[in-house]
Amino acid sequence: MGILIRERGGDWQEPVMGYDSEKALQAIIHEHPSLVTGSLPGQADTVIACRELEGGVGPADVVVLDASGNLTLVECKLARNPEVRRKVIGQVLDYASRIWQMDADEFALAWAKASGGVSPFEALEDEDGLIRAAVAENLAAARFRIVLAVDGINDDLRRIVEFLNRITVPETGVIALELERASAGGTEVLIPTTFGTDFVEAKAAADPVARRARWSQEQFFEWCEENDPAGGPLARRLVTALLGRGFILEGGNGQRPSVNFGLTTAAYGLRWPVGIAARKDGVTVEIRFSDYKAIPELRDALAEAVESIPGIPVPVAQVRELGFEKRPSIPIRDFTPAHIDALPGAVARAFERAAADVQQA
Template identity: 55%
Template sequence: MGILIRQPGGQWREPATQGYDSEAALQRILHDHPSLVPGVPADAVACSEFQSGAGRADIVVVDASGKLTLVECKLAANPQVRREVIGQVLDYASRMWRMEIGEFEQRWRQANGGSSPFEALGDADGTTKAAVAENLKAGRFNLVLAVDGLNDDVKRIVEFLNAVTLPETGVMVAEFTHALEAGVEILIPIAYGAELVEAKSAAPHGRIRMCTEEEYLASCEEFDSASADQVAGLIAAAKQAGFQIEGGRAQPRH
């Protein structure tokens, strides 16, 4: 997005300086003002360089309701802004999925000078902490790519991920255009994908539930008894190899 300015009676022109010195500069702005991130309320607190286990997430945000937002900052000059960064932020989220709340708080303290997000949010009764624990267990995150310039590749990936992922996971990209003129900084945020996340979250999905392993095997026996033993053997082999069986989404019968 271009920026034009003018003095009274003068001509429109570009600011003296546009863009960021580094990705760290954008990261500092969003750490200090997390409510600039789409979907983050004014009461939120942020942590920079949170050790996810797969690397350091640029910013992790927690608000009083316990909602978790992961933010990765990338400038247009960085070739990773097109594809690799999406995998990067998904990797961070996957490492935080099922993280114990005690470990989460410890890692936050390590990255944030010893302070706890729950102390900063005034969580005296532990309500926020319990909500964060539940969101970690469920893998309920909003993932935000913060950039200085949107591109069609990233927009397409955001649309696809919101279409194929569960309502618990929202993916957005936010453009933060930055300029400097005569000592005055200008920051213009534009979000893309927020409306997709809201629509997905609001869509009726209560009829879809997770079926258990036993229910799935019983269903196989009912609809394709010849293959039921093979399916059971495959599940047993997967367990023996160390895989954890989670079940799947059960569709209602008509």
């Protein structure tokens, strides 16, 4: 049975299926890298992506880096391309082998060259060098996730993915990501499907880095008490306020403790707009504007809601000037109890307002 699409109040019609080019598929993944990392085990919630990263043998289509230093290489192919079954495998493995030979500085230089001069560690605000250290470790160990992004998964591709996962080491996992696209008039629908995640999860269980335990709330508070006694009580107050407003908590799996706060809405699913992290100089609060830069109504509502809290030390104006590319990380000691009490409600209302704007459009 085919797909039918209609505008509200209009007639049902068959959409146009597929992409004009592989570049269009590449652009979607670059703008929404969580489509890739959301299906992989052990990935951090904050991710950035780079297109056409040069590895010495031609550029990789998309490279994704998360806040824990995990690397994912993405090769995009359309079903009509005869390379989808054979050459794509050789290409992506060749890219992986070239990146494997880089050190962290070379990787950062290649990323900056492909991304308008912005270092990935600067984009992720890696002030204490923990992300750089994790990237260096992953590069040296060839610890990559490889994603074959296509508009249609066939039996041949399934067989190749299963075989590659069987013969490669735990550090390397391969999945196929199908992004079926339908468009009609001004409406577009994207239908993601993955194959191979069960193989990757099984392999990751044998990898000591991939199976690194997530920090618990108690461990995070213990770190605060020992390393930031002034910020610790404020951190406890913010955690309590966020949980009381309906956010869910999940610990990070980086080298230092962190906790992330998610909110589920019908319009946007589960999102993680707030994080509290242990840094070299103490506890910091992150408002993840950059995660929503491609969702204008949500990023704007979030910015306005945070900005409406009198005197809050979040540099919203600077975030706007930088095109929502930054996710500010602010020492929690800069917040007052009033700021902390107001922040969870402001973030939640921003999601509610953005969802309402989408429904009215």
